[in-house]
Amino acid sequence: MPQPVVTRFAPSPTGYLHIGGARTALFNWLYAKAEGGTFLLRIEDTDLARSDADATAAIFQGLRWLGLEWDGDAVSQSANRPRHIEVAQQMLAAGTAYKCFATPEEIETAREAARAEGRSTLYRSPWRDADPATHPDASFAIRVKAPLDGTTVIADRVQGDVTIRNDQLDDMIVLRSDGTPTYMLAVVVDDHDMGVTHVIRGDDHLNNAARQMLVYRAMGWDVPVWAHIPLIHGEDGKKLSKRHGALGVHEYQAQGYPAAAMRNYLARLGWGHGNDEVFTTEQAISWFGLEGIGKAPARLDAKKLAHLSGQHIAMMDDAALVSEIAEYLQVAGLPALAEDQARDLENAMYCLKDRAKSFPDILEKAHFCLTSRPIEPDSKAAKLLDEAARQRLGELTPHLQDAIWTRDDLENRIAAFAEQQGVGLGKLAQPLRAVLAGRTATPSVFDMMLVIGREETLARLADFTSA
Numbered sequence: 176m177p178q179p180v181v182t183r184f185a186p187s188p189t190g191y192l193h194i195g196g197a198r199t200a201l202f203n204w205l206y207a208k209a210e211g212g213t214f215l216l217r218i219e220d221t222d223l224a225r226s227d228a229d230a231t232a233a234i235f236q237g238l239r240w241l242g243l244e245w246d247g248d249a250v251s252q253s254a255n256r257p258r259h260i261e262v263a264q265q266m267l268a269a270g271t272a273y274k275c276f277a278t279p280e281e282i283e284t285a286r287e288a289a290r291a292e293g294r295s296t297l298y299r300s301p302w303r304d305a306d307p308a309t310h311p312d313a314s315f316a317i318r319v320k321a322p323l324d325g326t327t328v329i330a331d332r333v334q335g336d337v338t339i340r341n342d343q344l345d346d347m348i349v350l351r352s353d354g355t356p357t358y359m360l361a362v363v364v365d366d367h368d369m370g371v372t373h374v375i376r377g378d379d380h381l382n383n384a385a386r387q388m389l390v391y392r393a394m395g396w397d398v399p400v401w402a403h404i405p406l407i408h409g410e411d412g413k414k415l416s417k418r419h420g421a422l423g424v425h426e427y428q429a430q431g432y433p434a435a436a437m438r439n440y441l442a443r444l445g446w447g448h449g450n451d452e453v454f455t456t457e458q459a460i461s462w463f464g465l466e467g468i469g470k471a472p473a474r475l476d477a478k479k480l481a482h483l484s485g486q487h488i489a490m491m492d493d494a495a496l497v498s499e500i501a502e503y504l505q506v507a508g509l510p511a512l513a514e515d516q517a518r519d520l521e522n523a524m525y526c527l528k529d530r531a532k533s534f535p536d537i538l539e540k541a542h543f544c545l546t547s548r549p550i551e552p553d554s555k556a557a558k559l560l561d562e563a564a565r566q567r568l569g570e571l572t573p574h575l576q577d578a579i580w581t582r583d584d585l586e587n588r589i590a591a592f593a594e595q596q597g598v599g600l601g602k603l604a605q606p607l608r609a610v611l612a613g614r615t616a617t618p619s620v621f622d623m624m625l626v627i628g629r630e631e632t633l634a635r636l637a638d639f640t641s642a
């Protein structure tokens with residue numbers, strides 16, 4: 176039986192969930208789901224100076240928004256420190272690592288000499304093969320014994336075979352002279368102990384893989400399957416930086432994109448399935464495989480995100496939209512929906528989601544049902560509400576009073592009235608829209624009248640015509 180797949184996301188808590196990290200998390204999550212495996216989360220918080228509880232909470236929050244729930248409890252790398260030290264000691268005992276007593280000054284002097292002679296500046300410790308009898312009574316670092324010649328091949332599922340000459344690998348330190356384990360050791364020990372079978376991460380870690388293999392080899396552990404994904408670039412094809420706009424996933428959430436659209440977008444940043452652009456998460460799970468990951472860096476594409484968002488909004492269930500919008504309002508620091516507003520929003524959703532590309536688009540169109548009388552027109556709407564409009568809408572009112580309030584009946588009555596007045600329907604609908612919504616970007620006047628009902632429609636008309 177093949178071994179069950181175990182993937183992990185191992186972010187360093189830097190304060191927020193970076194879009195690149197979110198994509199890495201998604202790929203690991205998708206792969207685990209696709210293979211019926213497990214997706215684990217490990218917070219790489221050994222750099223305690225930079226790590227704090229808020230930064231970890233921000234990662235949890237970002238992952239939860241995206242629906243990327245991890246299995247079991249999140250692992251804290253710093254809590255595993257005793258185990259990291261134990262493994263370094265085991266390597267020492269097995270002779271696959273050694274004590275190095277070189278001081279930082281000695282190492283620097285050796286490097287300078289190498290530089291002056293034009294040799295490689297990789298540090299070669301004189302303690303590698305020293306007789307323990309010659310060991311001083313001083314503090315030491317533990318270094319892994321790297322092979323001196325030959326090559327190390329990383330069989331990467333995205334990059335192909337990546338071959339590194341062993342003479343380019345130094346005897347890296349696994350335990351510093353102050354007794355603290357290095358990051359390179361911690362990652363391998365944790366991945367091994369967590370039973371990780373597939374390491375899917377950014378290709379900025381490809382070089383680390385070669386060094387991490389030294390630890391796997393020294394401990395005689397199975398090497399995981401590697402899949403190093405090309406990093407995400409900005410729209411201009413350059414390395415991602417702040418000037419490319421939103422980098423934290425919370426910023427996308429605060430812009431009002433549905434989580435399903437963001438998952439779709441993140442999946443397409445570097446992975447593909449034929450020509451499929453718009454897909455559900457269930458589809459992504461059923462299609463996902465490492466062979467679908469491209470070798471070229473993906474580019475951010477704000478237009479594509481907006482397009483996908485519009486498609487997902489159209490596909491989403493109305494109640495689900497309302498609950499995501501409520502969450503969005505909270506994250507964006509906007510006033511929450513009252514209970515009746517949430518109900519009205521859901522009732523109106525059928526005529527709001529059409530062509531909306533984000534939650535703010537929906538809310539803008541929803542103004543007519545979220546606001547209450549007296550309706551304050553914005554400046555564009557106010558321009559339509561002149562004396563002629565007042566008169567005309569005053570004359571329309573009795574026709575609406577008699578209506579039976581179905582779409583057909585309302586359409587017929589308004590069309591008949593327009594004809595009787597000798598004006599186009601648009602001429603009538605424009606001020607009516609302004610009166611009902613106080614806005615100019617709204618659903619059709621018929622949808623608005625049906626959603627708010629007869630009484631409210633007539634009251635809004637009366638507020639204007641009898642003012």
Ligand code: GLU
Nearest residue numbers: 185186187219362376380
């Ligand atoms: N903690 C590393 C980072 O945030 C990831 C390490 C790994 O995936 O092996 O970039």
